[in-house]
Amino acid sequence: MIGRIRSAATFERLAREGRVVRRGALEFRYLLDGGDGPPRVAFAVPRRAGSAVVRNRLRRRLRAVMRELGDPARGPTFPSGDYLIRPRRNAASISFGRLREDAAAVLARVCGGGSS
Known part of the structure; x- marks a missing residue:
C-alpha cells in the first residue's frame, strides 16, 4: 500500500532536505524515515509536459508504476519515507x-x- 503526500509542510521539507536521484525520464526527491509504515508518494507533473490530458495520463501511469513496485506480492518493496x-x-x-x-x-x- 502506498500513501499520498498532501501537506505543504512535507513538500517544503522534501525541497529543503530531500535527496535527489535521476534516471532516464524521472527525478525522485526523497526522505527516508526508517519506519515500517507505507511509503508516501506525490507527483509533480509540470505544465511543460503537455496538455492537461497528457499530464493526467502521465500521472496515472506513474501511479500504476509505483503501485506495481510497491506490491509485496511482486517482490521486494521500496523503503518507507516520502517520495516526490x-x-x-x-x-x-x-x-x-x-x-x-x-x-x-x-x-x-x-x-x-x-545519490544523483
Whole structure:
C-alpha cells in the first residue's frame, strides 16, 4: 500500500532536505524515515509536459508504476519515507515498461543509499 503526500509542510521539507536521484525520464526527491509504515508518494507533473490530458495520463501511469513496485506480492518493496516524483520533459512519450525500469532503477539506488 502506498500513501499520498498532501501537506505543504512535507513538500517544503522534501525541497529543503530531500535527496535527489535521476534516471532516464524521472527525478525522485526523497526522505527516508526508517519506519515500517507505507511509503508516501506525490507527483509533480509540470505544465511543460503537455496538455492537461497528457499530464493526467502521465500521472496515472506513474501511479500504476509505483503501485506495481510497491506490491509485496511482486517482490521486494521500496523503503518507507516520502517520495516526490517529477517526470522530465520526454516522460509522456516513453512506454510504460521503460517508466517502470527507470523507477525500479531509481528505487534500487535509494535502497543502496546512492545519490544523483
